[in-house]
Amino acid sequence: MAEAPAGFVCIDGQSLDTDTAYRLVVGCVAPRPIAWVTTVDAQGRVNAAPFSSYNYVATSPPMLAINIAARAGDGRTKDTARNILGSREFVVNVATEHNMELMHQSAQEFAPDVSETEVLGIPLLTSRHVRPPRIAISPVQMECRLDQAIVLGCGINTLYIGEVVAFHLSQDVYDGQRVDTARMRPIARLGGPFYAGLGEIFHRPMLQRPPGGEGWEPTNTN
Numbered sequence: 010m011a012e013a014p015a016g017f018v019c020i021d022g023q024s025l026d027t028d029t030a031y032r033l034v035v036g037c038v039a040p041r042p043i044a045w046v047t048t049v050d051a052q053g054r055v056n057a058a059p060f061s062s063y064n065y066v067a068t069s070p071p072m073l074a075i076n077i078a079a080r081a082g083d084g085r086t087k088d089t090a091r092n093i094l095g096s097r098e099f100v101v102n103v104a105t106e107h108n109m110e111l112m113h114q115s116a117q118e119f120a121p122d123v124s125e126t127e128v129l130g131i132p133l134l135t136s137r138h139v140r141p142p143r144i145a146i147s148p149v150q151m152e153c154r155l156d157q158a159i160v161l162g163c164g165i166n167t168l169y170i171g172e173v174v175a176f177h178l179s180q181d182v183y184d185g186q187r188v189d190t191a192r193m194r195p196i197a198r199l200g201g202p203f204y205a206g207l208g209e210i211f212h213r214p215m216l217q218r219p220p221g222g223e224g225w226e227p228t229n230t231n
């Protein structure tokens with residue numbers, strides 16, 4: 010096996026400064042789904058901001074994880090992180106082509122006492138189990154309770170793991186069994202100031218029975 014194939018650059022991950030490491034990981038780990046997160050502060054003000062260092066991490070019970078960094082520049086805690094630690098509650102709303110402009114605008118650095126949802130006119134719905142409201146223009150809204158907050162590395166990043174205590178699913182994308190991703194039209198974050206839609210969707214038969222058996226055709230294996 011060749012050790013150093015021509016045309017590849019090898020970068021030592023351990024000696025990277027934060028900016029370089031960020032540029033590399035957001036370029037390499039792409040596309041990323043976007044959690045448009047709503048939280049409330051101690052005064053009940055609603056905060057909304059997008060986070061793409063995000064995924065599901067467990068199914069029993071369902072759990073989502075979001076990595077929130079300290080603010081670049083002054084290292085202050087972001088409002089979303091402060092609110093999650095204070096209330097132990099948040100809502101993940103799926104970012105879609107339909108809500109992209111407002112989602113993007115909500116990433117501006119507003120003062121902590123300014124509500125993005127008020128300033129930008131983001132329509133809200135009351136949640137069932139948690140205080141943070143849901144974003145009405147998202148077809149999927151997941152109410153979460155904080156399970157763990159794990160400080161990572163040198164402390165710039167914290168991973169917030171939340172249990173989904175309620176899924177709210179628009180009938181435009183949910184047929185009672187499954188969410189139709191193509192109809193949901195989620196957007197993804199790429200490296201730099203770029204987003205992407207779904208693009209072409211490929212089908213391959215499942216090779217192992219997944220939980221719930223969706224797409225599983227046992228005759229495909231022998």
Ligand SMILES: Cc1cc2nc3c(=O)[nH]c(=O)nc-3n(C[C@H](O)[C@H](O)[C@H](O)COP(=O)(O)O)c2cc1C
Binds near residue numbers: 076113
């Ligand atoms: C699409 C998108 C994805 C983002 N993903 C993250 C992320 O994963 N982690 C993070 O700390 N900041 C992320 N940001 C930046 C935050 O949204 C931004 O710092 C925002 O001002 C935080 O708001 P807050 O202080 O109200 O919580 C992202 C921004 C955009 C536009």
